[in-house]
Every structure is written in structure tokens, then in C-alpha cells.
Amino acid sequence: MKYDAVVVGAGPIGGCAAGIISKKGFKVLILEEHSDIGRPVQCAGLVTPRVFEYVDTKKTVLNSVQGANIYSPEGHRLRIDGKKTKAVVIDRAGFDKKIVMDAVDSGSEILLGSKVIDVKRKNDIKIKFLKHGNVNEVKCSLLIGADGVSSVVAKRFNFPPPEEVISGFESEMVNIDIDKKFIEIFVGKRAAPGFFSWVIPSDETCRVGLCSTDKPFYYFRRMFKNIVSKEILKNAKPISYIAGAVPFGVADKTYDDNVMIAGDAASQVKPTSGGGIFTGLVSAKHCGNAAVKALEKNDFSSKTLSEYQKLWYNEIGDELKNGMRMRKIFKKLSDSDFEKIFSILDDEEILDLISKHGDIDYPSNLAKILVKKPKMLKLIGPLVKALF
Ligand SMILES: Cc1cc2nc3c(=O)[nH]c(=O)nc-3n(C[C@H](O)[C@H](O)[C@H](O)COP(=O)(O)OP(=O)(O)OC[C@H]3O[C@@H](n4cnc5c(N)ncnc54)[C@H](O)[C@@H]3O)c2cc1C
Incomplete structure (x- = not known):
């Protein structure tokens, strides 16, 4: 079977790019290794309302926040109050599902439980994937790797790896009594070496977690003993756990003949906060538009696809570079x-x-x-x- 474009990964970035291409009438297939879209969740789900300019997902908002309480290693608290909604907390699984279902409604096909194991370029692109233990193959003119931090597409086409990858651990918890309009942030070597830990209020629950350059699970457990955070968490009860990784760096090249990579696969993540949804969606928009142009011209050369790099870089490249400096x-x-x-x-x-x-x-x-x-x-x- 031959498609105009195959998108690997039914995350928000793959879903958004696929929707842009299938809306223009091109034949798109999304391949997703898991059997459920958006699960397992590997995210705290904090975004700015700007994301709704890219994807129609407002209904997945669970809470709005206007500021943050930020704690130093010794417990010196800074209260930042934006006095209006500065960010929203989303139902991340629902967010991904809505984006991908909108892509399907606009004509994209999707195969769940389909893990891409190999991709090769020979005139067009051949993709091998495992489904129910069987190896299947599809072909396409254009391949989009939106397959996250451990992207097979990025590896197979020798895109440079991220400059840095850090790990995170988080639990959805109940019985935490904080002001739902403020997130709590803790910094310092005892809280989260190399990053920060957080308590993010959702609707009925709070998301308690951290990313760090060292042993995130160990530091997650320490949040309940650390003098600065333990008071807030004294009655907290877990209802679920997640773990994940976040890539940082500013990719010099996110395109090649017949291929583009986007989102975490291309390290399009803010190095200051680990947030990759907004930056990934900005890139997904440019990736989808570049794909449409290439399909209209029937030209999948690296030269034509280089427009994608220029456009996303113009919009967020300097911010990511400054983020790496910070x-x-x-x-x-x-x-x-x-x-x-x-x-x-x-x-x-x-x-x-x-x-x-x-x-x-x-x-x-x-x-x-x-x-x-x-x-x-x-x-x-x-x-x-x-x-x-
Ligand atoms: C602990 C933690 C907290 C975070 N909190 C936030 C936050 O609050 N706000 C924010 O903006 N960002 C946050 N992020 C980052 C955010 O989750 C990512 O930047 C975002 O998910 C990137 O979207 P994506 O579509 O590029 O990749 P993903 O969401 O990872 O989607 C990739 C998809 O590809 C699929 N896939 C992978 N390999 C294959 C394969 N070989 N074959 C088929 N399918 C495959 C995966 O199953 C997945 O569905 C957090 C990350 C972590 C780890």
C-alpha cells in the first residue's frame, strides 16, 4: 500500500501535522505503537492557552492557573501572581485523542498497536512495522517522524541526537490542599538536581513530580521528606504514576530527502521548563504546511523540505537557543x-x-x-x- 505521507507517532505533534496534510486531500497514514492514543501519559499537562491557536482542544482544560509559588532550597518563597490565567492544566490523554481524531475526521487513516521497526529510503520510503507480532510494510513519498524522544525515524536517518536528555517521574495525587490557581515549584540540589520539582493543581487531583539530571525516582520520594515540600504533601495519596524523558537542544537539521522530524523527535522542547507541546505544535504547523507544498509540487527533495527548518527556526529557534544558554x-x-x-x-x-x-x-x-x-x-x- 502506498501513501502520500506516513506519520510515525500519534502524539499531539504527529496528530497535528497529519491533520494539516489530510485536510488538503492527501492520503495520510498514522502509525502508533500503543493501542490507545495518549496513553501512557508522560506529561504534567501544563500549557499556555496559545496551544488552542493550533489545535481545537479547549474542552480538555481541567484547571487554569494564574501564578506560581517558587521555593528556594532553604524554603524562601517567591509568590508570582499574574492576576489572570497564565497557563492551563489539560487532560493530556484527552488532548492527544482530540487532535488525532480531528486528523482522522479530515481523512487520515490510523493503525494503532503498530510499532515502526525500520524505515528505508529507495526512491520512495519503505516502512516496516510490527502489528500483532507480524511484520507489515507500507510505502510513502514523505515520512514524518513524530515518534517522540526515542525516535526511530531520527535514528534511522542519522539525525544528530539531542544535546541532553533528562528523566522525569510524576504521580497524580489526591488530598493536597493548595490554592488551585498557583503551581508550586521547588529548586535546588535536594529538590531536583539540574531541574525542578512541581505540584501542579488539576481539577480533583494534583500532579506531583520532577525532572532531574540524577535519579528522578529517588528525588520524587525525597519530596515527601524535604522540609520545604513535605508540609504541602503531608496527606497526599497517589492514584497513578508516570515516568518519561525530555530532550533538549536546537536541531540544526530536521529534514532530509523525503523525511522530516518534529516535536520531541527533533528536541523542539523548551530547555527552561521541559514543555514541548507549544514548541512542538508550532513546528507541526510548519511541518504539515511544508509537506503539503512538497506533495503539491511532487518534489520531496531535501532542498524543498528545508523550508520547514527555516520556518520553525524563525519562529522558535532563538527562544530555544536562549533557553539552552539559560x-x-x-x-x-x-x-x-x-x-x-x-x-x-x-x-x-x-x-x-x-x-x-x-x-x-x-x-x-x-x-x-x-x-x-x-x-x-x-x-x-x-x-x-x-x-x-
Ligand atoms: C514528566 C514529564 C512532564 C512533562 N510536562 C510537560 C508539560 O507540563 N507541558 C508541556 O508542554 N510538555 C511537557 N512535557 C513534554 C511533552 O510531554 C512532550 O514535549 C510532548 O509529548 C511531545 O509530543 P510529541 O508528539 O513530539 O511526542 P509524544 O507525545 O512522545 O508522542 C510520540 C508518539 O509516538 C509513538 N511512538 C514512538 N515510537 C514509535 C514507533 N517506533 N512506532 C510507532 N509509534 C511510536 C509513541 O507511542 C507516542 O504516542 C513533559 C514531559 C515529561 C517526561
């Missing part, structure tokens, strides 16, 4: 550096600036304002110099 500085900070930074930030004028300019999709706008503050420059200036 991440490098963040990883160098000691717990005592965090305490000093919290003292500098705990100032009415600065907290107002954070509330006004804080944006989890574009964190570098705020960072550029904050580093100009003389005290901050004095503290992190030497780190910046040492790194760049």
Missing part, C-alpha cells in the same frame, strides 16, 4: 547561588516585572529584563562569562 547557567547554580537569587528577586518592583513579563513559552523576554538588574548581573555575570 539552562547551562541554571545547571551551574549552587544552592547558595539560589538563595542569593531569591533574595534579589524578593523585591516588589522585580516581582511585578516577573508577573507582568513572565511567559513560560517565551522565558527569555523576562530573563533579558532581569539580568540587567545590577545585583543580578553581579551574581550571574561571572557564570555567563565562564560559559560563553
